[in-house]
Amino acid sequence: MIKVYITDDHPIVQEGIKNLLATRDEISLTGVYQNGKDTLEALVKEEPDVLLLDINLPDISGIELSKQIRDAYPELKIIVLSVHNEKAVISSVLQNGVNGYVLKNSIGDEIIQAIHKVIDGELYMCVQTRDIYNNQDTTGPDFIPKITRREKEILQLVTEGMTSAQIAEKLFISPYTVETHRKNLMEKFDVNNMTAIIKYATEFKLL
Amino acid sequence: MIKVYITDDHPIVQEGIKNLLATRDEISLTGVYQNGKDTLEALVKEEPDVLLLDINLPDISGIELSKQIRDAYPELKIIVLSVHNEKAVISSVLQNGVNGYVLKNSIGDEIIQAIHKVIDGELYMCVQTRDIYNNQDTTGPDFIPKITRREKEILQLVTEGMTSAQIAEKLFISPYTVETHRKNLMEKFDVNNMTAIIKYATEFKLL
DNA sequence: GAAAAAATACCTGAAACCCGGGATGCCCGA
């Protein structure tokens, strides 16, 4: 019997997956959670074999969460469910050591398959994900840069349309410092101006 | 018997809703579609009483689609399912004359309720939506500005990090013209620089 | 406790952007 947890904040999706898993008698659903916090708490008490994890959660970035869980529970198989078909997101999540990546527009069978594959110790990616992952000539970054707390803060304010001077005033730091942070961000994202960053940051929900 | 169509590109969500509706014997599911095109084609052949419409579709902007369907089928009740909890999106969709707006993190019961309410001729909004809609002090625009084809094109290129000069060259127009479009965009979004626009444009999937 | 990472600050010149105008031609819908 394969014990499975679901973490997804949409009741309808939960319902859909529940139903799907109910058709298989080698799989038992032992927990359903709406956010990262509840999931982490549940894992402390009881560890399932597989976690189906939506990476768009209300409280924590799923990318960050998947890393935390991976580090804390090396035996647990994590299958990420996601709407993100951008290479950068897929790469980042896979680099965190998850065991599967399934796009939400996949058919239910792919989830069942994924569960069996990861239990067998394999890495599972749905067909579409595989295509994107192997495709060289995608636009956009190949990975999501790791940004610091302060950089994130500055990026947020830039995104709201504030100038460096305004940001400096708001954060009680020198405009020069703000400039430095901007430069570092541009370097990390490998672009020449902030506009290009904002698109990715918004798309990838970094803010 | 209330005839219902579902349009959503996620099989798992379809499954969840199917299940939900199956528990009610006054509701019959008469069609399930994955995109705007299929939905429009199906409507030509047979019109249901209610359409449950996800506004994040692979082919058409759901906001645009809802308007089209409203105009072509005035009798059809449209309930929009969405992950967007931004006031601007809610307002825009409602202004297109849809009959209901339900966030995807709502519980299943709200969908059932919504169906009955709209059949009764009422406008239905889920609890959360109502809160957002009535809240005055939200950040961001109160509506999604209507932008022209050319403006959209310029916005896209700006978002990719191109300068006005580069855009001008690419589109074979004067840099002055590009500047004018930028100015018009900033006016429409009521902001002082392009960075603030990019966030909304990406968030609202205008590009 | 030391090393690495993050945050801070400074300078300068060039490039790009923003602001406040004015102006023309085209085309589509009322």
Added chain:
DNA sequence: TCGGGCATCCCGGGTTTCAGGTATTTTTTC
């Protein structure tokens, strides 16, 4: 048909950002 929306082009001046550094202090992490 004619008016409004759209796209186009132009100018000058002020502001902001970008690119190229260097360098110190604070915080985190191992």
